[in-house]
Amino acid sequence: MEVEAGSAVERARAGDSDAFRLLVEQHSRSIFRLAFRMTGNEQDAEDVVQETFLRAYKQLDRYEARSSFSTWLFRIASNYSLDLIRMRKRHEEKRERGSRELGSEEERDILQNIAMDTPGPERQAYGSQVRDRVNEALNELSAQERTAFVLRHFEGLSIEEIGASLGTGANATKHSIFRAVQKLRRNLEPLVGQAR
Amino acid sequence: MNHVSEEQLVLLYYGESAEAGAIDQHLGECEACRTEFRALQLVLNTVDSAPVPDRDADYGQQVWQRIEKRIGHRIGKRKTRLFAQWWIWAPAMSALLVGAFFIGRITHKQATTEVAKNQQIRERILMVAVGDHLERSQMVLAELTNAPDHQGKLDISDERQMASELLDDNRLYRQTARTAGNTAVANVLDDLERVLLEIAHSPTEVSSGQLDDLRQQIESRGLLFKVRVMGTKAREPQSAPAKNNDKKL
Numbered sequence: 001m002e003v004e005a006g007s008a009v010e011r012a013r014a015g016d017s018d019a020f021r022l023l024v025e026q027h028s029r030s031i032f033r034l035a036f037r038m039t040g041n042e043q044d045a046e047d048v049v050q051e052t053f054l055r056a057y058k059q060l061d062r063y064e065a066r067s068s069f070s071t072w073l074f075r076i077a078s079n080y081s082l083d084l085i086r087m088r089k090r091h092e093e094k095r096e097r098g099s100r101e102l103g104s105e106e107e108r109d110i111l112q113n114i115a116m117d118t119p120g121p122e123r124q125a126y127g128s129q130v131r132d133r134v135n136e137a138l139n140e141l142s143a144q145e146r147t148a149f150v151l152r153h154f155e156g157l158s159i160e161e162i163g164a165s166l167g168t169g170a171n172a173t174k175h176s177i178f179r180a181v182q183k184l185r186r187n188l189e190p191l192v193g194q195a196r
Numbered sequence: 197m198n199h200v201s202e203e204q205l206v207l208l209y210y211g212e213s214a215e216a217g218a219i220d221q222h223l224g225e226c227e228a229c230r231t232e233f234r235a236l237q238l239v240l241n242t243v244d245s246a247p248v249p250d251r252d253a254d255y256g257q258q259v260w261q262r263i264e265k266r267i268g269h270r271i272g273k274r275k276t277r278l279f280a281q282w283w284i285w286a287p288a289m290s291a292l293l294v295g296a297f298f299i300g301r302i303t304h305k306q307a308t309t310e311v312a313k314n315q316q317i318r319e320r321i322l323m324v325a326v327g328d329h330l331e332r333s334q335m336v337l338a339e340l341t342n343a344p345d346h347q348g349k350l351d352i353s354d355e356r357q358m359a360s361e362l363l364d365d366n367r368l369y370r371q372t373a374r375t376a377g378n379t380a381v382a383n384v385l386d387d388l389e390r391v392l393l394e395i396a397h398s399p400t401e402v403s404s405g406q407l408d409d410l411r412q413q414i415e416s417r418g419l420l421f422k423v424r425v426m427g428t429k430a431r432e433p434q435s436a437p438a439k440n441n442d443k444k445l
Binding site: 017020021024025026027028029032033036037042047049050051053054057079080083087130131134135137138152153158159174177178181182184185188189191192 | 255
């Protein structure tokens with residue numbers, strides 16, 4: 001599969017739009033899964049999928065076949081997801097500081113659509129207690145911890161691959177995962193009845 | 197063997213332990229470590245149980261359809277070439293659409309019902325045009341907001357050029373929206389214009405501090421989010437024109 005992907009990348013670089021479409025079709029679902037796990041939000045995950053491929057397209061010349069194409073895409077998707085998470089946090093902090101800063105009613109309407117603090121019908125459809133608790137626990141991870149954990153736990157990348165693709169090295173990645181697991185245990189063990 | 201540490205158990209769980217054999221053997225003999233490992237497994241398996249919304253089998257094709265227009269068909273061409281294509285057709289298209297908007301205003305005033313119907317069509321035409329405009333603007337804002345941290349100077353000449361080109365369209369749409377009484381759209385375009393102006397007047401290469409200033413302006417009023425939400429809503433084909441324009445977006 002990766003040989004085929006490599007060939008498609010080469011053809012896409014040479015100007016073959018069908019080759020890039022093939023890559024989009026092949027990787028969209030896995031990028032969506034990753035993005036949803038990173039952001040915990042369907043609309044953001046859709047944005048991440050689109051932005052990932054737009055960025056990948058622009059940066060095709062920078063892709064080096066040392067890592068697999070899917071790992072490279074994961075890296076782009078992870079970084080963009082982290083940007084979204086950070087922006088959302090900053091935005092929510094500002095919102096919490098007081099809605100006085102928001103000038104007009106229509107602005108507040110727009111921002112209410114954006115912030116999604118209150119679960120809408122779409123969110124509620126997937127909003128089991130477990131998922132909410134897992135999302136809360138994931139939200140408590142630092143950006144680095146969350147990235148490393150999601151890539152290791154959900155996407156099955158090895159610690160070495162994660163370290164290489166994020167440029168953090170294997171040791172730092174390992175410790176990010178350890179810290180992530182510790183925090184998850186602290187938050188989720190009461191839920192699973194294994195309080196220590 | 198001493199008791200197994202949490203780190204060793206985590207590596208074992210993920211199949212990355214270099215001492216898996218010895219740890220397995222220890223777990224067979226040590227109740228305390230076995231309990232510890234079970235607790236770890238339980239939590240990590242619980243994390244697994246969080247569902248991810250499913251996507252159709254043709255999801256990849258849907259994604260391609262959404263991005264195809266933005267990518268264009270010239271894979272491998274330089275980004276500036278791609279942008280140059282926009283600048284050729286975008287102003288002409290926007291002038292055409294806004295022209296259609298005003299012509300619609302002038303020529304359809306006979307019957308009340310027809311006026312209402314045409315009003316809806318005009319609003320739709322405006323929203324399609326604004327949606328495309330916001331999509332292009334979003335790309336500029338996102339490029340700057342998500343630019344990697346850097347030590348030296350960062351070349352933003354593409355974004356600068358795009359912002360400069362978008363400004364003319366933005367003024368046109370803002371005035372049109374204001375005239376049409378769509379203050380929600382007009383207000384966002386007003387905010388957007390200030391930021392586009394700032395970007396267009398920035399140097400070709402910016403320092404980290406200058407980039408931070410631009411980012412702060414983009415983020416200070418949640419502009420990127422507003423542009424994204426409004427752009428998405430404007431492009432929704434199913435969205436019927438609202439009776440109250442201000443609440444529509």
